[in-house]
Amino acid sequence: MNTVKKHWFEISIGVLYVVLLFVSPDKTFFAFKEGMLLLINMLPIFVCVVLFSSFLSVFLSPKTVQRIMGKETGIKGVISGALFGTLIVGPLWILFPLYKTFLSKGARVAVVGAMIGSFAIKTPWIPYAAGFMGWPFILISVVLIMAYAVVEGYLIEKVMKKE
Numbered sequence: 732m733n734t735v736k737k738h739w740f741e742i743s744i745g746v747l748y749v750v751l752l753f754v755s756p757d758k759t760f761f762a763f764k765e766g767m768l769l770l771i772n773m774l775p776i777f778v779c780v781v782l783f784s785s786f787l788s789v790f791l792s793p794k795t796v797q798r799i800m801g802k803e804t805g806i807k808g809v810i811s812g813a814l815f816g817t818l819i820v821g822p823l824w825i826l827f828p829l830y831k832t833f834l835s836k837g838a839r840v841a842v843v844g845a846m847i848g849s850f851a852i853k854t855p856w857i858p859y860a861a862g863f864m865g866w867p868f869i870l871i872s873v874v875l876i877m878a879y880a881v882v883e884g885y886l887i888e889k890v891m892k893k894e
Contacts, residue, residue: 777825784828788836796836804839806881812842813880816849823850844887848880 735742751759800808819826830843852873861869 773822773825776821780821780825781828784832787829788832791832791836793836796833796838800833800838800842802839804842808839809841809845809881809884812839812884813845813849813877816846816880817852817854817877819846819850820853820855823847826850839888840891841884841888843884845880845884848883849877852876 748759748763751762797803800812804811830846833843834840857869857873864872
């Protein structure tokens, strides 16, 4: 029963697919095929992130994580987390094992929250985006996203403390 509670979402999707298979078999098969193609395309990235997270989990000491991202880092740590989040490239959903590794090693919730919040900025893409949108637009966007990421980190931490 504990497994059902833990995997209720996946089970619901499976049941939904079975129901939709009877309602509209052609569309359901097409959707399943597209989902499998997406999974196959994302698998190499997923494997790399899992291996990287495993590497960090084994070789990155909790003391190092706490020194860089821990509670004592204050605003400097949260801003550093937001800056680090701009350097991460790839789909956000695949990075959650990495974030969990940071948290389990003693990273501050606000730092990880700021990383997630600033993920919308892709530092290598800023000049490319500025070519289309103009430097003023991009710079204002980056500054606002970074400010929001820092605030988001603190808000997540505050909400998590109440739980």
